Amino acid sequence: MADSKSILTKPDPYAALRYKEFRSYLGMRFFFTFAYQMQAVVLGIYIYHLTKDPLALGLIGLCEAIPAITIALYGGYIADKSEKRGLLLKIFSGVFLCSLIMLAVTTTYMHRYVPVGYIVPIMYSMVFGIGLARGFFGPATFSLMAQILPKELYPNASTWSSSSWQMASILGPAAGGLIYGFFGITVTYVVIITFIFIALICIFFLNVHPPSFIPKEGIVKSLTEGIQFVFKTKMMVWAMSLDLFSVFFGGAVALLPVFANDILKVGPEGLGFMRAAASAGSVITMLAMTRFSPMNKPWRNLLIAVTGFGLSIICYGLSKSFYLTLFFLFLEGSFDSVSVIIRSTIMQLLTPDEMRGRVSAVNSMFIGSSNEIGAFESGLTAKLMRTVPAVVFGGSMTIGIAFITWFKTKSLTKLSLQDINDHTSKI
Numbered sequence: 447m448a449d450s451k452s453i454l455t456k457p458d459p460y461a462a463l464r465y466k467e468f469r470s471y472l473g474m475r476f477f478f479t480f481a482y483q484m485q486a487v488v489l490g491i492y493i494y495h496l497t498k499d500p501l502a503l504g505l506i507g508l509c510e511a512i513p514a515i516t517i518a519l520y521g522g523y524i525a526d527k528s529e530k531r532g533l534l535l536k537i538f539s540g541v542f543l544c545s546l547i548m549l550a551v552t553t554t555y556m557h558r559y560v561p562v563g564y565i566v567p568i569m570y571s572m573v574f575g576i577g578l579a580r581g582f583f584g585p586a587t588f589s590l591m592a593q594i595l596p597k598e599l600y601p602n603a604s605t606w607s608s609s610s611w612q613m614a615s616i617l618g619p620a621a622g623g624l625i626y627g628f629f630g631i632t633v634t635y636v637v638i639i640t641f642i643f644i645a646l647i648c649i650f651f652l653n654v655h656p657p658s659f660i661p662k663e664g665i666v667k668s669l670t671e672g673i674q675f676v677f678k679t680k681m682m683v684w685a686m687s688l689d690l691f692s693v694f695f696g697g698a699v700a701l702l703p704v705f706a707n708d709i710l711k712v713g714p715e716g717l718g719f720m721r722a723a724a725s726a727g728s729v730i731t732m733l734a735m736t737r738f739s740p741m742n743k744p745w746r747n748l749l750i751a752v753t754g755f756g757l758s759i760i761c762y763g764l765s766k767s768f769y770l771t772l773f774f775l776f777l778e779g780s781f782d783s784v785s786v787i788i789r790s791t792i793m794q795l796l797t798p799d800e801m802r803g804r805v806s807a808v809n810s811m812f813i814g815s816s817n818e819i820g821a822f823e824s825g826l827t828a829k830l831m832r833t834v835p836a837v838v839f840g841g842s843m844t845i846g847i848a849f850i851t852w853f854k855t856k857s858l859t860k861l862s863l864q865d866i867n868d869h870t871s872k873i
Contacts, residue, residue, distance in 0.1 A: 447512045458602075459602070463606060470576075470648055470651040474645050474652075475607065475610055475611060475639045476645075477614070477648065478541075478614075479610075480614040480617055480618040480641050482618070483721070484563055484638050485548075487618070487619045487717065487718060489506055489621070490503055490702070490717075491626055491662050492552065492569070493506060494704070501826060502566070503701065503704075504824060504828075505570065505825070506700075509571075509577065510661075511576045513575075513577035513581060516581070517578055518584070518807045518808075519808070521582040521583075522672060522805070522808070523672075524582060525804075526589065528653070530586055530655060531650075531655075533586050534587075534649050535592075535646065535649055540579040541576055542643065544572040544573075545576075545635065546639060548568075548572045549635035549636065549639060551569060551572075552631040553632050556680055561671055584809070585806040589806065591794065591802075593655045600791060600794040604787055604791045605732055605735055605787055608786050609732040609736075612725050612732055613725075613729045619718050619721030619722045620719060620721070621718070622638075622720050623715055623717045623719070627714040657796075658770075671804070674802055675804075675805060676805055676808045676809075679796055680858075681745070681792060682792070682793065684854070685748070685789050685792055688848070689789060692752050694845040695841075695843035695847065699758075700826050701836065704828065708833075709833065710771065719772065723772040723775035723776045724776065724778050724779035726776055728780065728782060729784075730780070731783040731784060732786075735784070737742055740784050740860060743860065743862060744791070745855065745861060748788045751781045751784035753783050756842070757780040758777040758781060758841075762778065763776035763836075763838045764834065764838065793806075797818065827840070
């Protein structure tokens with residue numbers, strides 16, 4: 447294992463990567479995210495092709511968000527008291543099974559003999575199952591970070607972890623759109639299942655660590671302890687609230703199939719590039735942040751990034767040019783990546799090791815499903831006020847949320863990362 451003291455003596459952008467277990471963690475996250483993002487694109491194209499209804503796109507997110515939110519607190523409790531590798535194996539096996547069923551449902555045989563009215567509910571049911579697995583996945587992976595890296599490397603690790611996630615989010619949507627466009631839904635699902643299996647293999651390279659939390663009281667008291675910790679920590683509450691509402695109103699990415707099909711008319715291949723554009727902006731910005739950290743005044747920079755995120759959404763909604771849309775989606779991803787790095791670092795620093803699963807569970811209820819709930823909001827507003835006005839409305843509300851948060855948390859904008867680390871109990 448790398449010597450943490452030597453790492454501290456000089457800045458090292460590759461510090462976290464020198465830990466073998468962290469590299470296995472990145473591999474697991476990359477391959478799973480690749481498959482997950484492919485599936486998100488494919489489901490959007492497939493469901494919209496069958497229904498021609500933008501609200502049906504929003505229902506995909508709702509089917510995943512409901513179970514993820516419902517099970518989140520229990521998932522955090524289980525993550526704290528369980529051995530993480532075994533828990534992750536169970537989670538990934540569940541996702542693998544759901545994806546296998548979706549593969550079977552999308553075959554030519556099923557389309558020949560099963561009415562569309564049955565196929566769509568089956569797909570929604572499998573998305574529901576993946577949502578259940580996600581309720582455990584977030585707390586388990588958040589808790590795992592503390593077991594494989596020293597605390598001083600959390601900012602560097604958060605950057606690499608988020609970069610890995612975003613790189614998969616570039617390749618996944620692009621691969622999903624291109625493979626679907628050239629080879630069809632069934633072949634695409636074969637690729638998705640293959641990458642989920644590779645992620646499963648990566649889990650075996652993680653060492654078994656004993657849980658950091660041995661419950662001495664009932665589950666209700668344990669969960670209450672985690673909730674109370676979150677809500678007495680001002681910065682954590684506002685960070686979660688900012689992300690919840692900004693992503694809720696900024697979930698216009700769910701409407702990209704409508705833009706690709708009806709407005710820009712670029713088909714599934716173009717949709718893949720549109721989904722990848724935002725991720726490209728994210729990963730390029732994140733790689734830059736391994737050398738140029740945004741953590742000098744993290745709260746101020748977080749508010750600036752969320753405001754830029756909202757402006758980018760408005761511009762992409764008003765654009766009539768495919769290439770201009772790609773540019774604004776790129777900017778959206780860039781701003782979002784800054785907020786992701788800042789929020790994840792703050793969460794890691796403020797959370798005690800023995801409470802990581804439960805705190806992550808509360809975080810998941812605020813943030814983990816905000817994309818899916820935001821997708822439903824975007825689908826519903828698009829149905830009520832049409833697609834372009836819905837996107838502009840969402841971006842405007844995101845900017846409004848950033849302004850309200852700034853007004854309520856002015857004192858936090860002056861803090862440095864060292865201030866946050868030294869005065870955790872006061873923040």
